[in-house]
Amino acid sequence: xxxxxxxxxxxxxxxxxxxxxxxxxxxxxxxxxxxxxxxxxxxxxxxxxxxxxxxxxxxxxxxxxxxxxxxxxxxxxxxxxxxxxxxxxxxxxxxxxxxxxxxxxxxxxxxxxxxxxxxxxxxxxxxxxxxxxxxxxxxxxxxxxxxxxxxxxxxxxxxxxxxxxxxxxxxxxxxxxxxxxxxxxxxxxxxxxxxxxxxxxxxxxxxxxxxxxxxxxxxxxxxxxxxxxxxxxxxxxxxxxxxxxxxxxxxxxxxxxxxxxxxxxxxxxxxxxxxxxxxxxxxxxxxxxxxxxxxxxxxxxxxxxxxxxxxxxxxx
Amino acid sequence: xxxxxxxxxxxxxxxxxxxxxxxxxxxxxxxxxxxxxxxxxxxxxxxxxxxxxxxxxxxxxxxxxxxxxxxxxxxxxxxxxxxxxxxxxxxxxxxxxxxxxxxxxxxxxxxxxxxxxxxxxxxxxxxxxxxxxxxxxxxxxxxxxxxxxxxxxxxxxxxxxxxxxxxxxxxxxxxxxxxxxxxxxxxxxxxxxxxxxxxxxxxxxxxxxxxxxxxxxxxxxxxxxxxxxxxxxxxxxxxxxxxxxxxxxxxxxxxxxxxxxxxxxxxxxxxxxxxxxxxxxxxxxxxxxxxxxxxxxxxxxxxxxxxxxxxxxxxx
Numbered sequence: 001x002x003x004x005x006x007x008x009x010x011x012x013x014x015x016x017x018x019x020x021x022x023x024x025x026x027x028x029x030x031x032x033x034x035x036x037x038x039x040x041x042x043x044x045x046x047x048x049x050x051x052x053x054x055x056x057x058x059x060x061x062x063x064x065x066x067x068x069x070x071x072x073x074x075x076x077x078x079x080x081x082x083x084x085x086x087x088x089x090x091x092x093x094x095x096x097x098x099x100x101x102x103x104x105x106x107x108x109x110x111x112x113x114x115x116x117x118x119x120x121x122x123x124x125x126x127x128x129x130x131x132x133x134x135x136x137x138x139x140x141x142x143x144x145x146x147x148x149x150x151x152x153x154x155x156x157x158x159x160x161x162x163x164x165x166x167x168x169x170x171x172x173x174x175x176x177x178x179x180x181x182x183x184x185x186x187x188x189x190x191x192x193x194x195x196x197x198x199x200x201x202x203x204x205x206x207x208x209x210x211x212x213x214x215x216x217x218x219x220x221x222x223x224x225x226x227x228x229x230x231x232x233x234x235x236x237x238x239x240x241x242x243x244x245x246x247x248x249x250x251x252x253x254x255x256x257x258x259x260x261x262x263x264x265x266x267x268x269x270x271x272x273x274x275x276x277x278x279x280x281x282x283x284x285x286x287x288x289x290x291x292x293x294x295x296x297x298x299x300x301x302x303x304x305x306x307x308x309x310x311x312x313x314x315x316x
Numbered sequence: 317x318x319x320x321x322x323x324x325x326x327x328x329x330x331x332x333x334x335x336x337x338x339x340x341x342x343x344x345x346x347x348x349x350x351x352x353x354x355x356x357x358x359x360x361x362x363x364x365x366x367x368x369x370x371x372x373x374x375x376x377x378x379x380x381x382x383x384x385x386x387x388x389x390x391x392x393x394x395x396x397x398x399x400x401x402x403x404x405x406x407x408x409x410x411x412x413x414x415x416x417x418x419x420x421x422x423x424x425x426x427x428x429x430x431x432x433x434x435x436x437x438x439x440x441x442x443x444x445x446x447x448x449x450x451x452x453x454x455x456x457x458x459x460x461x462x463x464x465x466x467x468x469x470x471x472x473x474x475x476x477x478x479x480x481x482x483x484x485x486x487x488x489x490x491x492x493x494x495x496x497x498x499x500x501x502x503x504x505x506x507x508x509x510x511x512x513x514x515x516x517x518x519x520x521x522x523x524x525x526x527x528x529x530x531x532x533x534x535x536x537x538x539x540x541x542x543x544x545x546x547x548x549x550x551x552x553x554x555x556x557x558x559x560x561x562x563x564x565x566x567x568x569x570x571x572x573x574x575x576x577x578x579x580x581x582x583x584x585x586x587x588x589x590x591x592x593x594x595x596x597x598x599x600x601x602x603x604x605x606x607x608x609x610x611x612x613x614x615x616x617x618x619x620x621x622x623x624x625x626x627x628x629x630x631x632x
Contacts, residue, residue: 073603082603131471145569147463154571155447158604161568168485169561177600245485249565252477253461255470284493287389287398288474 007052007063008308009099010112010301011035011070013086016044018051019304020059023312025123027305029059037086041093049102067108067311068096069115069303076157079109108311110153112136112303114160117144118151118313119306120260124297129257133250134297135162135243137265140175141183147254151310163187167245185242188265191218195235207231222268236268240275247276247294248283255288262297269296323368323379324624325415326428326617327351327386329402332360334367335620336375339628341439343621345375353402357409365418383424383627384412385431385619392473395425424627426469428452428619430476433460434467434629435622436576440613445573449566450613451478451559453581456491457499463570467626479503483561501558504581507534511551523547538584552584556591563592563610564599571604578613585612 003022010017016035020028033051035044056062072084072091079096081087100107110118117134125132130149136142141163145152153159163183164176171180172190184190195209195216208224209216209232224232247259259276261269276294283289299305319338326333332351336344349367351360372378388400388407395412397403416423426434433450441448446465452458457479461468469475479499480492487496488506500506511525511532524540525532525548540548563575577585592610599605615621 073601129471143569147468148466150464152463152570154604155445155573156571156603156607158601159569159571161571161601161604164568164601165565166561167482169483245482249481250569252480253459253475253566253569254468255472255475255477257471285389285474285477285480287472288470288477291472 004065004312005061005063006308006312007055007066008115008304008306008311009048009052009066009068010115010304010307011068011087011090012112013037013071016048016051017301017304018048018055019301019308020055020063021305021308023309025119025305025309027301029055030301030304031055035087037089041090041095041098044090045095045098045102048099052103063105063308065106065108065311066099066103067110067115067307067309068099069110069112069307070095071112074109074111074157076108076110076153079107106311108313110151110307110310111142111144111157111160112307113142114144114151114153115306115310116142116262116302117146117160117260117306118310119299119302120262120297121146122309123299123302123305124260124295125258131254131256132258132260133160133162133254133256134260134262135246137186137261137263139188141187145254162246162250165246165249167242182242182246186239188218191221191235191239191265192216194238195221195232198231198234202231205231218265218268222271225268225271233271236271237275240272241279243272244276244279248279248289251280251288251292252285256292259292259294260297261294262299262302266296320381320628321377321379322624322628323371323382324431324620324622324627325364325368325382325384326431326620326623327384327403327406328428329353329387332364333617333620334364334371335617335624336371336379337621337624339625341435341621341625343617345371346617346620347371351403353405357406357411357414360406361411361414361418364415368419379421379624381422381424381627382415382419383426383431383623383625384415385426385428385623386411387428390425390427390473392424392426392469395423422627424629426467426623426626427458427460427473427476428623429458430460430467430469431622431626432458432578432618433462433476433576433622434626435615435618436578436613437462438625439615439618439621440576440611441574447570447572448574448576449476449478449570449572450576450578451562453502453577453579455504457503461570478562478566481562481565483558498558498562502555504534507537507551507555507581508532510554511537511548514547514550518547521547534581534584538587541584541587549587552587553591556588557595559588560592560595564595564605567596567604567608568601572608575608575610576613577610578615578618582612
């Protein structure tokens with residue numbers, strides 16, 4: 001029997017990534033199309049289906065199922081977005097069933113971070129743990145949970161909002177409107193803001209960040225830190241401290257085997273992992289905190305890969 | 317066919333409660349024996365087995381299985397306590413298998429808060445939700461999770477340590493050794509400390525708590541608040557604020573249908589429930605926070621009842 005192939009469609013606010021994946025999570029083919037949400041969901045379905053067919057033509061075979069991952073509050077039972085600040089025109093449209101009809105095959109739909117968590121579980125951890133959380137680090141901080149070996153999505157598909165757990169109640173304002181969320185300390189904007197603040201508050205302190213033109217970005221702050229810049233290193237320690245608080249709460253609540261940190265900003269993992277591990281070492285709860293392993297993910301496109309893998313699980 | 321009967325044995329630091337329960341959670345008989353941990357685990361097993369037989373004699377029938385709930389870090393797969401500050405002499409002793417042999421029937425063993433969570437799921441919520449958390453309020457703050465209709469215990473049986481999630485990092489010192497845990501704001505000692513602090517800091521402020529002899533306790537502070545005492549009401553609002561922060565984190569992470577607050581101190585629920593509901597109303601995450609219902613449990617002895625119910629689930 002031919003091995004199954006899943007097609008993952010990871011819908012972001014700007015680009016949609018399409019991946020063909022085998023059941024072990026190997027990437028077979030990848031492409032990208034603009035999402036263009038303002039052109040509406042029907043036009044998007046036509047464009048996405050076309051892109052899937054092109055990818056399959058290049059690959060030389062069709063996928064057996066298609067899985068959507070989307071940024072926002074996904075109704076995974078109903079196959080639509082309830083709330084999606086970056087994909088407003090798609091809200092309430094039956095994306096899953098429309099794509100299923102356009103491609104004439106079964107389709108699933110989940111939140112993008114939940115899809116990435118499943119991708120991380122299969123690809124990075126080889127299904128070798130029972131309970132894990134993934135933290136996705138990018139513009140926002142997302143998350144997903146695999147509990148007892150299954151994707152845990154909660155009662156309405158909204159579980160895993162790790163980025164909005166309160167690490168410093170009443171603290172920094174978050175994009176969600178609340179204060180003190182993990183994302184307000186470890187999201188892309190928060191990292192840049194922390195660096196800018198240190199530079200402004202300590203005008204006499206040397207840092208190679210001062211010489212960089214334009215708006216800073218996390219990659220530049222990571223490069224400076226890796227090159228030994230003390231101010232930049234302090235920024236990442238702060239990121240690690242906030243992540244450590246979030247990870248401790250996750251572990252005390254869920255007694256996990258592993259926490260996997262993924263996404264673009266996670267590439268700087270070596271700069272903040274130590275702080276998370278210190279928080280775990282210092283916890284008096286030896287059994288859960290001593291057991292859990294924190295890892296930085298090394299696979300790109302986990303959202304698209306995980307969405308494709310979930311379509312093969314036959315989940316709706 | 318006769319309905320099954322489970323025997324729950326809830327081992328606390330001072331007393332052990334024994335309950336006979338039917339599969340719907342109805343209490344059929346209840347008794348209590350001193351735990352006397354210093355006399356050692358073997359003597360305890362003899363005493364507990366004797367008490368179970370007396371209870372069964374009074375009830376007129378034997379239980380089909382026996383379930384232990386115990387305060388501490390329970391190895392539920394191995395049927396023993398790994399770490400238990402109030403039951404030190406019982407640590408690492410195979411309590412479950414010893415009681416199973418003494419009573420010649422199957423036995424299960426879980427953490428006491430996990431047992432209470434299961435009891436609340438069956439008895440208070442009638443198994444009518446998929447995902448719920450129980451928060452047990454007493455000397456300590458414990459917790460347990462029922463996810464997808466099953467008790468979730470994590471990788472080593474240690475899940476549900478809601479009382480030690482950090483609500484104010486770096487804040488009040490907790491009995492566990494960390495700072496800022498929920499228990500340090502909503503546990504019995506924390507509630508008394510908050511009242512004493514307000515009384516000392518505001519010596520001119522009237523409060524009926526000033527007239528009470530000896531050390532305050534949460535019941536007195538609740539009575540004063542119910543009678544309109546503004547200072548006492550402020551204490552409970554603080555408890556509700558801390559609980560609200562914990563509940564928001566639980567709901568963002570786990571997208572629960574219900575949070576059930578149980579235990580002796582939860583009887584004051586009317587004094588703090590409003591603060592929790594306000595936190596949920598104010599959250600920008602409408603889908604999970606709008607859905608969850610927070611309830612105060614009304615059943616006594618949930619730990620013993622839940623342990624008996626879990627023995628009937630045939631879990632080991």
